[in-house]
Amino acid sequence: MxxxxxxxxxxxxxxxxxxxxxxxxxxxxxxxxxxxxxxxxxxxxxxxxxxxxxxxxxxxxxxxxxxxxxxxxxxxxxxxxxxxxxxxxxxxxxxxxxxxxxxxxxxxxxxxxxxEPTNFNLTIKGAVEHYFQEQKLAQFYADLEIKVAERTRDLRKKNEFLNMAVHDLKNPITAIQGFSEIIQYDCKDIDNEEVVEIAGKIFTSSQQMFNLVKNILEVNAIELGKMELSFSKQNILPIVQGLFKHYTKVVESKNIQLQLNNTDEKYCVKVDTNSIYRILDNLISNAIKYSFPNKSILISIFNNSDNVRLKIKDNGPGLSDIDQEKLFGQFTRLTPQPTGGEHSTGLGLFIVKQLTETMHGKVWCESMLGHGATFIVEFPRVE
Ligand SMILES: Nc1ncnc2c1ncn2[C@@H]1O[C@H](COP(=O)(O)OP(=O)(O)OP(=O)(O)O)[C@@H](O)[C@H]1O
Ligand SMILES: [Mg+2]
CATH class of the missing domain: 3.40.50.2300 (Response regulator)
Structure with missing residues (x-):
């Protein structure tokens, strides 16, 4: 000073x-x-x-x-x-x-x-002390105001989050109620085949609720800093290959071609296995969910000098600049909609970003509206 x-x-x-x-x-x-x-x-x-x-x-x-x-x-x-x-x-x-x-x-x-010099000096001393006390107090109030504003913003965000979560739970609950009422009151008028169909719908609705609750709990754990991650050095290729195998079957209904490039090396990073699985699962499932039928999706994995990078490139609708700014927020449903009736909680990319950053990685999207989207995620490479 x-x-x-x-x-x-x-x-x-x-x-x-x-x-x-x-x-x-x-x-x-x-x-x-x-x-x-x-x-x-x-x-x-x-x-x-x-x-x-x-x-x-x-x-x-x-x-x-x-x-x-x-x-x-x-x-x-x-x-x-x-x-x-x-x-x-x-x-x-x-x-x-x-x-x-x-x-x-x-x-x-x-x-x-x-x-009189002594009195004079004491008066000036008192004035200087008064000034600095007032400054301290003003600083204290300014800091307090910032903290109150931050807390208010956090509470408002939490409230919005809760409202969205409750709103999103309402639809599948209403569906489950409606379908169970049909079985309860109209059982004489419906045949076995219809019962099986209704049970399937109840299952889908409860699955949606389960996914939402799971994501909400995960977001909550992230925000409270209670994620229990266990880092270990591993080659992530088998995880990518496992997801690739799983989604090769899923994309058949949309006639989407899924490709995986560069699988002849080891791609070693220090990460939490479940989290890396959640990240890649969301990015690959998004590419499929938002792509139109008969398109292709390319997953590539590279060893750079200091990081391992994964690219998931789709030929879907792409994202406008405005949508890209909101992409990694909570409950973000943007212009692109699921093309095959898939469910969407709008929390996936938020979780992806938080998990990636907790594991010292980076994730971002490169896209032009109408020209597909490429999601890139990278983690520090370990030997
Ligand atoms: N590959 C993509 N191409 C176009 N839009 C995308 C893509 N990935 C995500 N989006 C847009 O970003 C939004 C947020 O994606 P996010 O993964 O967070 O949620 P979600 O897929 O809707 O739900 P879930 O929580 O089940 O993952 C999506 O609703 C979609 O509009
Ligand atoms: Mg998603």
């Missing part, structure tokens, strides 16, 4: 010197004592101090000066620096002058000339 300044203003040079010596002795280098002989000079010095971001806890100003008088100057200084404490030196007790300074410059004290 730059040394704060105490500014003394008096047109009598001798008095000013005496003041400087007295305060210098008393404060012993804790504050710089600046002296000026006129109001104009004082305003210039204050501007310079402001530019240099130097604090001015106290201004001591004589009342009787040629040109601008002390009380008028203090009113001006008060408009510029309301926190600075102002002290007026008066030769004669002029009530009007002091009244003006008290009312319009928030005068801290007036001292009658000639002053």
């Amino acid at each position: 730059k040394t704060p300044v105490i500014l003394c203003i008096d047109d009598e040079a001798i008095l000013l010197d005496a003041l400087k010596c007295q305060l210098k002795d008393y404060f012993a280098g804790k504050y710089r004592i600046e002296t000026v002989e006129s109001a104009e000079e004082a305003l210039e010095v204050i501007e310079e101090l402001e530019e240099d971001k130097i604090e001015l806890p106290v201004v001591i100003c004589d009342q009787i000066m040629p040109g601008m008088k002390g009380d008028e100057l203090l009113v001006k200084i008060h408009a510029m620096l309301p926190a600075t404490l102002k002290i007026l030196l008066t030769g004669q007790a002029d009530v009007d002058v002091i009244g003006n300074a008290v009312n319009n410059a928030n005068l801290y004290h007036y001292i009658a000339k000639p002053w």
Whole structure:
């Protein structure tokens, strides 16, 4: 912190010197004592101090000066620096002058000339302490306000999250209720085949609820910092190959061609197995979910000098710049919609980003609307 300044203003040079010596002795280098002989000079010095971001806890100003008088100057200084404490030196007790300074410059004290040095020093000391206490208090309130604003924002976000979650749970619950009512009340009118069909719908709805609850719990664990990850060095190729095998069957219904490139090396990273599985599962399932039938999806894996990188490139609808900005948020359902009736909780990419970053990785999307999307995820490589 730059040394704060105490500014003394008096047109009598001798008095000013005496003041400087007295305060210098008393404060012993804790504050710089600046002296000026006129109001104009004082305003210039204050501007310079402001530019240099130097604090001015106290201004001591004589009342009787040629040109601008002390009380008028203090009113001006008060408009510029309301926190600075102002002290007026008066030769004669002029009530009007002091009244003006008290009312319009928030005068801290007036001292009658000639002053008694001990009392004078104590008054200035009190003023400086008062100033710094007020500054501390102001800082404390400013920090508190920031914290309250942050907490309010977090609570509002939590509330929105809860509203969305409840809203998303309502649909499958309503469906389950409706289907079970059919079985309960109309069982005589429906045959076995229909019962099986209804049971299938109940299963799908409960699966949706299960996925949503699972994702909500995962988001909650992430936000509370309660994710239990166990890092181990591993070649992630078998995980990619396992997912590739699984999704090769899934894409048949959409006639999508799934390809996997570069599988002749080891791709070693230090990650949590379940989390890497969740990340890749979401990215690959998204590519399939948002692609139109008869397109292709390419999964590539590379060893770079310091990281292992995976690319999942689809030929789906792609994402606009506006959609891309929201992509990794919570409950984000953007313009692209599932093309095969798949379910969507809008939490997948949020979880992907959080898990990736917890494992010291990076994930991002490169896309142009109408030209497909490529999701890239990378992790530090280990030998
Ligand atoms: N490959 C993609 N191509 C186009 N849009 C995509 C792609 N991946 C994600 N999106 C868009 O981003 C949104 C958020 O994706 P995210 O994975 O977070 O949620 P989701 O797939 O809707 O649900 P889930 O939680 O089940 O994963 C999607 O709703 C979709 O609009
Ligand atoms: Mg998803």
